[in-house]
């Protein structure tokens with residue numbers, strides 16, 4: 001095994017980058033005809049990139065296989081005295097480039113398969129962003145809306161006790177994900193510190209007043225705007241302020257991206273959330289919309305926007321379409337209806353492989369999620385560095401460093417996109433695979 005991997009390492013130098021004839025996304029699709037989940041879609045895209053790299057099968061398997069999977073049961077006494085048991089998982093996919101890193105998800109549909117695939121995605125995302133981490137993911141099969149805050153806290157603390165031997169500041173660093181927030185991270189940090197001593201660097205996404213980082217809340221939306229700026233430059237489409245934008249989702253990522261694009265002079269002509277959508281062809285006043293919503297009113301009731309069916313948001317004409325809500329929204333039918341020049345995937349997995357094929361045929365450029373929303377994990381990395389330094393950076397410093405990371409990552413994937421004549425998504429996976437492989441090979445296998 002070691003010998004053959006060394007041989008493959010020698011082959012890498014000359015072989016990486018060589019195209020395998022005719023093995024594009026379409027060739028990967030038949031085996032995943034029934035693909036429905038974001039996890040399966042990601043694997044389809046990953047396999048397309050692997051098909052472009054001349055890697056031996058053993059190396060491919062090594063890159064695809066998680067290093068460790070842990071399943072535990074969390075026994076929690078609920079407020080009414082009843083005992084509940086929750087299944088929880090932590091999957092550590094790859095740590096060739098640094099400690100494992102990845103979110104913690106509380107959701108009724110979480111299962112090991114899901115967590116496994118999300119852990120792999122983190123390996124590629126941290127590699128695209130070139131931050132010194134590997135990839136991991138955790139999850140608990142639970143509907144947190146059905147738990148009281150006290151029950152949620154007990155469950156979180158039980159989770160820490162169950163997995164504390166495989167996580168750590170230099171081992172594996174969890175972060176928030178679906179239904180986990182700064183408060184959950186604070187409990188996590190506190191419980192872990194009881195066993196291992198003061199350890200703020202064991203999780204990121206903590207409250208700013210409790211070893212969190214300034215700039216983390218806006219980081220994904222801000223990173224998205226840096227990504228758009230670089231893409232526009234590369235496509236000779238002008239500046240952020242010259243474009244019309246449509247944004248699906250007005251939560252953390254969508255609202256911050258809208259705000260920053262509007263501040264840069266861009267026209268945000270339509271936005272939506274889970275309950276409704278509004279449009280204004282002259283551009284929405286995003287500052288006023290955010291004030292409207294923070295006073296408890298709905299997005300759809302904003303007076304300066306015409307109501308729109310939320311299902312129609314993606315087909316509103318614009319220069320830049322930003323899905324920033326949920327996965328799987330651009331399938332083949334929707335892809336045929338889009339009226340934009342570029343799609344910037346701020347959400348995770350908004351485009352299905354079938355939808356992606358239609359967009360390619362139509363010549364619509366897609367900036368992929370593993371790069372576009374990498375600002376979040378990048379500022380998580382900055383938080384970790386600040387925790388190690390026991391020091392707090394100024395917000396401008398965080399934003400400036402984020403800009404640098406987003407710009408460098410864009411240049412890396414744009415170069416591969418041009419040199420290999422592959423879509424930006426494939427280029428992003430190729431960049432990530434090459435970086436992880438290089439680290440694996442240079443660390444050796446003994």
Ligand code: NAD
Nearest residue numbers: 220249250251252253254273274324325346347348373376
């Ligand atoms: P959020 O919960 O703050 O906001 C989600 C928004 O999407 C809300 O406005 C919600 O109403 C809207 N929405 C939900 N379902 C919708 C639907 N069917 N149609 C239209 N809108 C709908 O979440 P977020 O943190 O902004 O995350 C948005 C996306 O970005 C997710 O895909 C997430 O995985 C991804 N992401 C987020 C971060 C981060 O740092 N927050 C980092 C990386 C990726």
